[in-house]
Amino acid sequence: MCLIVAIAALWPILPGTNSLAFVPALSPFVAIASLLGTRTFHALTWLGLTVGVVTLVRHRFFCRWICPVGLCVDGVSRFGRRLGRRPMRVPLLGRWIVWLTIGGALVGYPFLLWLDPLAIFANVPFLVRQSSRLGIWLPATGFLAIIVLSIIWPRVWCERICPLGAFQDLLLLLRRSFHSIITVKGKIEKKSNVDSIIARRTVLGIAAGVASAWVAGPVRAKTSSPLRPPGARDESQFAGVCTRCGNCLRVCPSRIIDRDVGQNGWAKLFTPVLNFASDYCREDCIRCTEVCPSGALSRLSLEEKTGIQIGLPEVDMNVCLLGDDRECSVCKRWCPYGAIRYVFSETQYTLKPQIDPQKCTGCGACEAVCPTTPQKAIVVLPNPIH
């Protein structure tokens, strides 16, 4: 079974398929945290919820039989044991990750969602496909870190740190406490002591999550907003809800989705940003919105997408060929929405591209085709945060 999943996961290496897009969506942790965070059902939420229900019945079934990270960790842990390494005794960090994230999700910012193992794993196949860009191979080092960690301290990831594993443990505890409420009360006194500790920690963790997400809110709002794929959630939420799984990058046919590699602050590291240097957001494509496991990109229809403005282009007339009386009409010709007009200025006695903000979607076609080098004369800039 693991093998099948692993093969399925490696499928995208073969051209023309995108089955990997569903892997991060299998995580019930991502499904529930993003459900709480965004308060909406997304296209792929059901996948995670279904897996969640299965794990309620069969505890850690997922880790043993489906999780590709679990498979790899098992393998290298065995190797680590052979080297004589022993698991490190660390507190159950995974539970704290879950509590903090759920807490954050309650105020719309599930900030440790990116630690989900499936999201981390989803970055690996990129290494095979397009490894030249920093933003492509850097996130894959997360998986490498888990592997190294598991060699040094066998199974410490799965048992102690993995939020997905911890989430399943907590689901089990939840089920048991329900049972104890339904069945005879106080029958197992020793357990209730443990339960109360867990309950206290849960409340504490969630409260900490709420508090930190709430406190950091105004700070987040102030940071600059990069260009996001269409359907992106509000910038104040985006970096929290995004799992950094890279699904959107992978399915984008024009490969305009790049990774933030720290240009917009550490909180937004590895989130998807748009780069129109060589291509643009196609008018007939909504693929990135279809594969987002957490709803950081909400699903759009083609019609809805046309109504969304990614950003607005600005023209630097010191660079634009028209400012130098040169014949150029490339951006006007390429604009899929007919949003660019060239207007003659009586004072400058030159043409200037004018963008109709009502028609412009910020798709970046103008920027992609602008012939000036090295600097493009027309550049799409993100809309100011409301």
Added chain:
Amino acid sequence: MNESMNRRDCLRMFGFSGLTAGLGVISTRQLFGQEVGESSGFQSSIIATHEVQSNRGGAVIIDGKVIQPRRELPILDKTDVLVVGGGPAGVVAAIAAKRAGVNVTLVERYGHFGGLWTGGLVLLVIGHIVKGGKQVCQGIGEEIMRRLDKLDGAIINRTAGNNPTVDAEAVKYVMVEMIEEAGVKVFLHCWGVDAVIDGNIVRGVVFESKSGRQAILADVVIDATGDGDIFAAAGATFEHRSHNVGLVSRIGNLDRVDKEKVSGQPKPKHLGSPTPVAGINWVNMHGPEVDGLDVATLTRMEMNHRKFIWNNMQKTRQIPGYEHVYLVETAPQLGVRITRVLDGLKTVTLEDLKAGTKFPDVVGVGGSEKGDHGEWQIPYGALVPVKTDNVLAAGRCICAELRMADLVRLIPNCFVTGHAAGVAGAVAVKDTCRPRDVDINKVRKILRQQEAYLG
């Protein structure tokens, strides 16, 4: 002849010796005058006295309306293929048709060939390349460029993937040379004003010139007027568009700009780009978007642009370092970009360009400004009017959608459509069929023989 030569030589020698001796008795102007007027030593001579203009229009006012009566027009010429307009499209069309083996007459409203390329001083040739720098403009257009290569100071930047800049006088010269070599009959200073029609069929064209109103009859007429004057007069439907109308100029002494004074300063606008002549730049102008068919508008454009160019030059000369820069000339011809566009059997569209559509009747491949697009094919149907017969469009007025206007009008693309129209016209004459019924494979075969690139 001998006698006059002797006299001329004599005078020249006399003039020269006179000047060197410092006598200054005979001015050079007198010398020149006698040299040209070969008759009687006067500067002019009488052809006829008290002549009554025979070829008059005879317009009269009837009930306050100006009425032009019916009258017979003298037939200036009868030919197989008549090309109206001597710009890049018309010249190539005429040479192509003549080389394909039919009689060709070319008429041009100005005194030179090249149209906006020379008369409009649009010296930068853009549009011959596609993505990757491949050159798609071949055939007679490329032959013109190769001839320019051989001339001294005729063309610069003729390297792969770059857009060359030409000297307008060199182009005018090369075109005269090629037209004469091909054996095309030419009438300059002839403005095509009307079509001679027979129902839907064009039989010739009416011209206005200093010789009055005359007609040329032809089996096929190629409308390379740019404005579609002839197909419009023949009743073919078209789209009437506005575009930017500007006036190009050339400025000089840029090699005398003081580099020390201007370093660190922002470069003034409207300084243009280099030409084959050292120190001289050509300065493009877009101008406002107007109707290029409205004579009042054209007049306003000329005058406004002229004022701007002069005043802007005075401003530039105030800038330290640019004191010696001066206005060499404004273009004789106003830069009208697009006016009428034919309603053709097929339309050149941006969608086809993006999709790289291949047409079975492709007669040429178009390029883009800086190779911004891939190859886009021009179907023969884009040159053929929907209904009207015996007339083909060539140049910027071929059937293309609005978004393609800025590609179709580029000089190399006008070469390409001109080449196609010329060959198709010749084939129609030879096979005695309507241009819309020509054997397209035959046309394509001859185009290939004439080294055109068809994808």
